[in-house]
Amino acid sequence: MWFFSIGTDMGIDLGTATVLVYLKDKGVVLKEPSVVAVDKNKNQVLAVGEEARQMIGRTPGNIVAVRPLRDGVISDYDITEKMLKYFIKKGCGKRRISAPNVMVCIPSQATEVEKRAVINATKNSGAKNVYLIEEPLAAAIGAGLDISEPNGSMVVDIGGGTTDVAVISLGGVVVRDSLKIAGDKFDEAIIKHIRNKYKLMIGERTAEDLKISIGSAYGGLRNYVMPVKGRNLITGLPDTIEVNSEEIRNALEEPVSLIAETVHAVLEKTPPELSADIMESGILLTGGGGLLFGLDKYIEKITGVKVKVAEDSVECVVKGTGKSLKHLNKIEFNSDKEVKLIE
The missing domain is CATH 3.90.640.10 (ATPase, substrate binding domain, subdomain 4)
Structure with a gap:
């Protein structure tokens, strides 16, 4: 039986490979593949998440298992909207959340068009207000870094579709880069x-x-x-x-080396004072792609800076999103409700 709970906040890590849902005061309640099985003849969704992933490469001609997000952005708007509706409903369990506030993670170099697509898809899935937060910023918060201090922290978030590299200080991103290799x-x-x-x-x-x-x-x-x-x-x-x-x-040598070169390039653009902080604190590696065995050692070799893989690396971004939800009144947004500063 469903009942209504108005005003419940929700964080979503809308990943190319995996979608994670965080409910305020409950933590991570859902983690499933970003896959949807569709009957092309009837234009009907047959399965979403893990059930759909099992169908990849094993379906008859009229059924296709698709991933509606590619390279960190929405590639199939309609399927993404249906997938979001399903995950929001499943994440709520037996509780029916009416018009929740939703914060969604986006790649650090997402375009205005890509941001607008995320906002519209989330609103059409039942959200009252939609807020955006850059993935490396959310990852830093989720990993437990105190980003409000005037100290430099470097986060490398490697997901399924994008790698986001950012230097963070005083609650904001000082230097950033993103590449569609992950x-x-x-x-x-x-x-x-x-x-x-x-x-x-x-x-x-x-x-x-x-x-x-x-x-x-x-x-x-x-x-x-x-x-x-x-x-x-x-x-x-x-x-x-x-x-x-x-x-x-x-x-894996080519994609791995391109990620390491991007990290190196961001370090070169980092102000000297923050570079000194990063040399002392090291680089934090988050995301599912960051769990590739030996990747921390490889980046360490290229940059000369120690690298640490975050605990619960896959969940860092969505946990950071969830923590941000608790402080909406302290967060500064731009006109698109994108997080600009966390105090």
């Missing part, structure tokens, strides 16, 4: 390597399993071998090969 590009690099070397086609789920199980960004840290099943491109038949950790490291 966890998805890691998977694509692995798929490409397996296809080119072994003439074997594998899917996104298999690539992700390889990345997590034996993958590494830094040489010499892992030495595993894993059997991989796929379709032989020459014979067209199912086939099995064995892949080792060093191969995966080589496959």
